[in-house]
Amino acid sequence: MSNYKTINLERYSIMFKALSNPHRLQIFNLLTGCCEPGTVCSTNEAISCCVGELDQQLDIASSTLSHHLKELNRAGLLNMKREGKQIFCSINPSTLIELGDLFSAESTIKPN
Amino acid sequence: MSNYKTINLERYSIMFKALSNPHRLQIFNLLTGCCEPGTVCSTNEAISCCVGELDQQLDIASSTLSHHLKELNRAGLLNMKREGKQIFCSINPSTLIELGDLFSAESTIKPN
């Protein structure tokens, strides 16, 4: 009996595609990479930014940003939640954990 | 003093792009996912396949396979070594470890 983790190939290729664009990876980084030293970003309540705050840091048109956020959301990496006029974005912690698992031992990707 | 790991954004986006294509992810899986249960693929000497063996399992033209292998190699994910007429491919274990680190705690991506 195997103790392999079995994961989905198609789902992962969508996640990797989402992270393959430099602007999207930058967004990912802004939302994960600014935890305090010693804290664990992936399991804490995530950092939350509204779209406008991300826009200020990214040097792309806001319509382009919108498109990228949709891609990250579609890939299961990003949570989006409206509060009044603003929409707050945060990284989905469970997807982050999944990705970590992929590169640790005994993982196998399930075809289809 | 911070104990953040600092990593390179551009380098990682290239790695993710390499893994974002379903055929390339399948190659990646073939070369990492077939370890014996209980072993650690990422730190063992890697599984090695010649290009022809991969070709048999992939249902794409061999020229397309060649292209994908070059991409994986360019991204630092794949080692290639000629032995006679054949070229053997294996996953670069240190890059695998790097990727695992990215999704674990306290990582920060370095812009540029």
Next chain:
DNA sequence: TTTATAATTCGACATATTTCGAATTATAGG
């Protein structure tokens, strides 16, 4: 209701990627 702000959708265009088959290179063996 009108206005202002935050964000998304749409359409167009340029660029990049995937894929194939044909031609080429590299190696081994007769």
Next chain:
DNA sequence: CCTATAATTCGAAATATGTCGAATTATAAA
């Protein structure tokens, strides 16, 4: 040297992606 096998390079075609500005939707506030 000639032939067969393994793999790569090249050029072309189809498809996908990234980007922008203009128009639109959603919400809040005067």
